[in-house]
Amino acid sequence: MPFVRTELVVLCVAQGELQVLLSRRAEEPHAGKLGLPGGVLRIDEDATLEGAAQRVARERLGRELPNLHQLCAVGGAERDPRAPWALSVVYRSLVQPELAVTPGKRVQALEWRAVGGLADHGPLAFDHGELIDKAVEATRAQIEALDYPPGWVQEPFTLPELQAFSAAVLGRELDKVTFRRRVEATGQVEALQGEMRSGGAHRPAQLYRFAGC
Amino acid sequence: MPFVRTELVVLCVAQGELQVLLSRRAEEPHAGKLGLPGGVLRIDEDATLEGAAQRVARERLGRELPNLHQLCAVGGAERDPRAPWALSVVYRSLVQPELAVTPGKRVQALEWRAVGGLADHGPLAFDHGELIDKAVEATRAQIEALDYPPGWVQEPFTLPELQAFSAAVLGRELDKVTFRRRVEATGQVEALQGEMRSGGAHRPAQLYRFAGC
């Protein structure tokens, strides 16, 4: 039977850009390179695949992950020199930028890196570059469809804030009018009557929260 | 390490309906029930996950499958009583209705079943019902986007034929004008000058083939 692992693609929006959580690998193979946090499946501890991913998150990042979606499985005989056959099940998660992650065992350091221009910092370990691309694509499709993962933006929020987050994920500007109309048409947000956010030298913004909370 | 298998969701259009290839299980667990064809990953024979799926297809169905797409991976401690932990990587494929499948080892019989009303024939083995639903959903999204798998329809074909196949996959009628315009706009089909299909008591239809063949 093959050597089975779980890899995590953890994304967030910070500094107006989509970022991915990477770790500097301490051990071979690919020691010194940046790679996705991951870990071996433990059939004595994990009840399900997603449970395994959450355990790996606890061990490596110090906490569980919200909005965990399975991305794909990759595997082959030549994938990992530590085993004759290696299989990885990859999960993605979109988290709040304020997520506190604490490096865990066998992780030298955790770093947020903007997904644009990742190639500038040298090659990533294994095929992790392609996995990140796939995760970004799936996440963008989700946000494009206004399918907001619960708990991603802290409530209450304003529509311009939601628009800015969405634009950061998508990597392109969004039209204000179109965005407002599309979001309001979905019916998933409701205005908080009388509550505003007065942030600067401009008109305060209406606060919203997701309906059904 | 877990027990790793590959399962195949093979779909085709026949009798104007989307059908799935199922096998009557000869052995426990779930003996006698209908289930997806599948097989165990062989790390000594298979170089990749997709290679494993193709080997399973050769052994169980007597041929390789075109348009093979990975659907998901499912796994857990309670998944299969034959092992303490079982993991399945699921693939889907859309094939021509004329595909000849010959039952292989450990498969009593292969049957095409319409995906509508599958529940009427008793429960399926494992979670194969849910896997079929996911495969149908993914296939419908692909056809909805006019992303036709190469070799799915035999060329040459007429646009009404392509429309009928698409409608069968999607499970709903399609507007003739809209369908023609959308297909022609993609530029992936080209008319065969002067070639027509005269099938009945009506005007013959223009024959097409996919561009870039």
Next chain:
DNA sequence: TCAAAAGTGTTTGGGTTACACCCATGG
């Protein structure tokens, strides 16, 4: 008073839908 950002109304254009109509063939 002004700059800046929130929020609204209007127009434009692309693409889908619906409908009417013509075309070509077999019976």
Next chain:
DNA sequence: CCATGGGTGTAACCCAAACACTTTTGA
């Protein structure tokens, strides 16, 4: 000639994009 299905033109409609404009605040 007529029924049948292939193929085309036109108008209505929906939605997103672009633009102009008003509103409200802090400086």
